[in-house]
Amino acid sequence: MSRLLTRRRFLVGSTLTASALGLTGCDALVENSRVQSVLKIAEGFSMKTQRFLQGDNALAREFSTADLSPVFRANGTSMPDNPQYLSWMSAQFSDWKLGVDGLVNSPLQLSLAEIKAMASRTQITRHDCVEGWSAIGQWTGVPLGLVLQRAQLKPEARYIVFHCADEYEKSLDGSGWYYESIDLVDAFHPQTILAYGMNGRDLEVAHGAPLRLRVERQLGYKQAKYLTRIEVVADLGQLYGGNGGFWEDRGYEWYAGI
Amino acid sequence: MDPNASAPHGRVKVYRHSLLVRLSHWFNVLCMSFLLLSGRQIFNAHPALYWGQYGADNDPSFISMQAVEEGGAQRGVTQVGALTFDTTGLLGLSKVDGEETERGFPSWATLPSYQDLAAGRRWHFFFAWLFVINGFVYLIYGIISRHLRSDLTPASAELAPVHLLQEVKDHARLRFPKGQSARHYNTLQKLAYLAVIFVLLPMMIATGLTMSPGFNAVAPILLDLFGGRQSARTLHFLSAFGLVAFVVVHVVMVLVSGVFNNMRSMITGYYAIEGDKP
Numbered sequence: 095m096s097r098l099l100t101r102r103r104f105l106v107g108s109t110l111t112a113s114a115l116g117l118t119g120c121d122a123l124v125e126n127s128r129v130q131s132v133l134k135i136a137e138g139f140s141m142k143t144q145r146f147l148q149g150d151n152a153l154a155r156e157f158s159t160a161d162l163s164p165v166f167r168a169n170g171t172s173m174p175d176n177p178q179y180l181s182w183m184s185a186q187f188s189d190w191k192l193g194v195d196g197l198v199n200s201p202l203q204l205s206l207a208e209i210k211a212m213a214s215r216t217q218i219t220r221h222d223c224v225e226g227w228s229a230i231g232q233w234t235g236v237p238l239g240l241v242l243q244r245a246q247l248k249p250e251a252r253y254i255v256f257h258c259a260d261e262y263e264k265s266l267d268g269s270g271w272y273y274e275s276i277d278l279v280d281a282f283h284p285q286t287i288l289a290y291g292m293n294g295r296d297l298e299v300a301h302g303a304p305l306r307l308r309v310e311r312q313l314g315y316k317q318a319k320y321l322t323r324i325e326v327v328a329d330l331g332q333l334y335g336g337n338g339g340f341w342e343d344r345g346y347e348w349y350a351g352i
Numbered sequence: 353m354d355p356n357a358s359a360p361h362g363r364v365k366v367y368r369h370s371l372l373v374r375l376s377h378w379f380n381v382l383c384m385s386f387l388l389l390s391g392r393q394i395f396n397a398h399p400a401l402y403w404g405q406y407g408a409d410n411d412p413s414f415i416s417m418q419a420v421e422e423g424g425a426q427r428g429v430t431q432v433g434a435l436t437f438d439t440t441g442l443l444g445l446s447k448v449d450g451e452e453t454e455r456g457f458p459s460w461a462t463l464p465s466y467q468d469l470a471a472g473r474r475w476h477f478f479f480a481w482l483f484v485i486n487g488f489v490y491l492i493y494g495i496i497s498r499h500l501r502s503d504l505t506p507a508s509a510e511l512a513p514v515h516l517l518q519e520v521k522d523h524a525r526l527r528f529p530k531g532q533s534a535r536h537y538n539t540l541q542k543l544a545y546l547a548v549i550f551v552l553l554p555m556m557i558a559t560g561l562t563m564s565p566g567f568n569a570v571a572p573i574l575l576d577l578f579g580g581r582q583s584a585r586t587l588h589f590l591s592a593f594g595l596v597a598f599v600v601v602h603v604v605m606v607l608v609s610g611v612f613n614n615m616r617s618m619i620t621g622y623y624a625i626e627g628d629k630p
Binding site for chain 2: 125137144161165220310311313347351
């Protein structure tokens, strides 16, 4: 009897030790930089495969008003707290302006009224958070391609960077400001818009007022809110952490199509 | 020509599993282990499942795991439809470094053990690619070598209800085929393997792809097929559950029907069967 107990205890003990060792081993594997660079191969492979299958203009599914989420969950920052944003907000964004600069022939400073005066597109699409949830909303805005055409991209332009008015992670070096970037394929996609309207009303502060990006074939963290400036660049290495976005600098994929 | 090497004492070793079947089997074990561990990590980022095109915190969930406060104490609660279960310590609430933490699956069941969605995603998509490539190699081999046809497709006599019932009875009594009939998979085995190869695994891949907004633009028909991205997410989870159930039964069967012989045959290819005795 006592032998059995001892053996059982030994078995339980050794199983626990083995699984603990296994787990520590796995965590060590996760943190190994060489392993990480191998895993990253899959990201490039996924992007190339999806882009090949999509072609440039395959559309994201558009829904009807009957499909709208009753409550669209706001995510990320829902109320920027810096004085500049608060001052824009109190003036109903009448003195807010969107800068378009970088590798362009004619830099722009567009007011909200000017943006609203441009041709618009309205689309009902699904927003997919990287965490797994989805919400369907209706977005109205100006196609990004029209804005970029007005600014005239220089030949060396490769990426469009979106600077935002929310500091999502407070830090002394300013590395916590939200930003995002997309390439020219997505920038000129017909469903890529700078949205100022949501569900038939002006975009609410929680959802990124006065202007947010919608890039419908990618996940939620690409949909930058509280836009202040669009910068056209040749490469992403010079910006913040060098990975092309707030979440990208924190380990997430730059191509968020999956 | 008889490829089977005869051994003394009436035992015969038959070459049961070809090299490619053995390699793809173990490669699949590796991929599925990492996919399961990293999949639970991803699930934990939002431990609730919905039905339909959309689903988030304010929408009714189909399955969820969460921690609830009750009388000053925390409990882990798992909800499946209208039913709720207390799963404290396992699902919804479990200990992380000795401290009770709100968590879908416990840390020993996820990769990495701590909460890191970005890392979970990298591992998941890397092994998803390997898993898909492995599956295609196996399928192409299975068709060309006629492995699928001659080893896995049941004969019509095997599908007769009387025969199936007899096999179920034999399995329940842990009475396994011997002699000549042990040379081939039995019918329940064939059906289980076919269900995994042609239903559960393709289901995992298709529902996984349906969750990708990029792939939705390529094949929007998948959204109609599964009833929406959130339905696909739920089906992905349920199919994974089905695979885990299969693996549990599979491993139990391996253990009770001669673990040494089974392991040898999946490693070296050779499976020993008793000679037919009168």
